[in-house]
Amino acid sequence: MNSPSxxxxxxxxxxxxxxxxxxxxxxxxxxxxxxxxxxxxxxVEDVKLDSQSQDASHGTEGPSNQYDQEATKPTDKxxxxxxxxxxxxxxxxxxxxxxxxxxxxxxxxxxQLEQELxxxxxxxxxxxxxxxxxxxxxSGTVNSGITTFEMEYGHxxxxxxxxxxxxxxxxxxxxxxxxxxMLVESGMNHYFELFRMKATATKADVFYMMSGMWKTSAxxxxxxxxxxxxxxxxxxxxPQLNPMTKQQSLDVLNLEHSCQQAEDALxxxxxxxxxxxxxxxxxxxxxxxxxxxxxxxxMEKLEALRTFVGQADHVRKETLQQMLHILTIRQAARGLxxxxxxxxRLRALSSLWATRPREPx
Amino acid sequence: MxxxxxxxxxxxxxxxxxxxxxxxxxxxxxFKELGVKPLVHEIDExxxxxEIEKALMRLGCNAPVPAVxxxxxxxxxxxxxxxxxxxxxxxxxxxxxxxx
Numbered sequence: 001m002n003s004p005s006x007x008x009x010x011x012x013x014x015x016x017x018x019x020x021x022x023x024x025x026x027x028x029x030x031x032x033x034x035x036x037x038x039x040x041x042x043x044v045e046d047v048k049l050d051s052q053s054q055d056a057s058h059g060t061e062g063p064s065n066q067y068d069q070e071a072t073k074p075t076d077k078x079x080x081x082x083x084x085x086x087x088x089x090x091x092x093x094x095x096x097x098x099x100x101x102x103x104x105x106x107x108x109x110x111x112q113l114e115q116e117l118x119x120x121x122x123x124x125x126x127x128x129x130x131x132x133x134x135x136x137x138x139s140g141t142v143n144s145g146i147t148t149f150e151m152e153y154g155h156x157x158x159x160x161x162x163x164x165x166x167x168x169x170x171x172x173x174x175x176x177x178x179x180x181x182m183l184v185e186s187g188m189n190h191y192f193e194l195f196r197m198k199a200t201a202t203k204a205d206v207f208y209m210m211s212g213m214w215k216t217s218a219x220x221x222x223x224x225x226x227x228x229x230x231x232x233x234x235x236x237x238x239p240q241l242n243p244m245t246k247q248q249s250l251d252v253l254n255l256e257h258s259c260q261q262a263e264d265a266l267x268x269x270x271x272x273x274x275x276x277x278x279x280x281x282x283x284x285x286x287x288x289x290x291x292x293x294x295x296x297x298x299m300e301k302l303e304a305l306r307t308f309v310g311q312a313d314h315v316r317k318e319t320l321q322q323m324l325h326i327l328t329i330r331q332a333a334r335g336l337x338x339x340x341x342x343x344x345r346l347r348a349l350s351s352l353w354a355t356r357p358r359e360p361x
Numbered sequence: 362m363x364x365x366x367x368x369x370x371x372x373x374x375x376x377x378x379x380x381x382x383x384x385x386x387x388x389x390x391x392f393k394e395l396g397v398k399p400l401v402h403e404i405d406e407x408x409x410x411x412e413i414e415k416a417l418m419r420l421g422c423n424a425p426v427p428a429v430x431x432x433x434x435x436x437x438x439x440x441x442x443x444x445x446x447x448x449x450x451x452x453x454x455x456x457x458x459x460x461x
Contacts, residue, residue: 251449258446261394269387276383300381307384307424311439318447 145204152197153214163187164340171333181329187336191320195313206306216350225312230259230319240338241331251326262315270308277301362416364409369430373458374399377417377428384439385427396459
């Protein structure tokens with residue numbers, strides 16, 4: 001967007017009617033919109049149009065000057081001014097036309113984007129988080145770490161759906177344990193991949209992670225420190241594992257117990273974090289740019305939030321890994337399928353909810 | 362560091378913490394839930410806190426706090442404690458120190 005401005009400057013003519021100023025009027029809205037590159041080049045052409053037509057008008061002034069030689073000098077100036085007026089008005093109309101055309105194009109593009117968004121939402125994939133003010137930084141710039149995460153999550157979800165299908169088919173087809181093991185390991189690695197993605201995204205914007213913005217609405221209802229409750233994972237897996245040996249039942253029970261304790265401890269830590277942050281904010285005179293101690297304290301608290309999200313993901317990961325150790329391959333496969341289908345249904349629920357018939361206002 | 366060595370031999374379960382650290386609080390809560398009473402040393406309230414912090418980092422801790430010692434041996438930070446507990450290995454370690 002910068003080069004057109006440079007060209008404005010070089011072709012600038014100092015005259016009574018300043019075409020640059022008028023371009024500015026039509027171009028005001030373009031500054032914040034990086035998509036309208038087409039419009040920028042159109043403006044440049046308008047400027048070139050300016051230079052050419054001004055030369056032309058200078059040319060036509062010649063003969064009229066000669067014609068008006070006997071006329072009084074004020075008339076001469078008036079004629080010239082009128083001609084420039086007409087010229088400026090004509091150019092202004094042209095620019096207005098161009099501007100309106102660009103508005104129309106943008107409007108169409110916006111409608112198209114909204115349609116794509118709606119389609120994606122209905123497929124249960126929430127991409128809308130990126131447009132939320134929450135993840136635009138204070139300067140209004142889009143957080144590329146989050147944009148990357150959302151894009152990668154889209155791919156992750158596609159792969160997840162594929163894997164769930166494969167698992168379902170495999171279990172129905174009664175394949176060998178060796179082949180099943182490969183599917184289970186892929187499934188587990190796929191979840192670990194998600195945790196890696198989340199770790200990177202947490203560095204970019206911890207509040208985005210805490211709000212679960214990449215998830216569908218029903219998934220967000222169950223949000224706990226940037227994801228699923230580890231205990232919830234076990235509750236979904238549990239019924240799928242029967243029949244179990246005595247030792248397995250005991251191990252699963254112990255894991256459920258430990259998991260709950262870990263979850264409770266982290267929950268209490270989070271509550272404390274909230275409380276101390278609230279106290280810090282209430283106590284001091286926090287103002288943007290202020291470097292007083294309370295502001296520093298508050299900022300440290302927010303840093304601690306990142307640790308909690310990381311630790312919550314660590315507990316999720318360890319819980320899944322422990323389950324894998326306890327179970328046979330077939331049980332693990334059934335468990336992973338159940339887990340995958342559970343979240344698919346939750347996402348489907350979100351779509352259903354989003355498209356339910358609204359009550360009349 | 363002498364002070365660290367002395368402190369960790371004083372009691373079976375020693376947790377180095379900072380009063381402002383909420384993750385330390387979470388770990389302490391977990392231990393209490395497991396039926397033990399760890400000795401909690403708030404290094405931000407210790408005049409030698411800086412030295413202790415450096416010593417803990419030298420022992421291999423990524424973050425100085427929380428640092429958990431059981432029976433004089435460094436167990437680790439939150440990550441290690443959580444992993445051990447989910448594996449079921451933490452409770453046996455704490456058994457000798459449980460309050461009756």
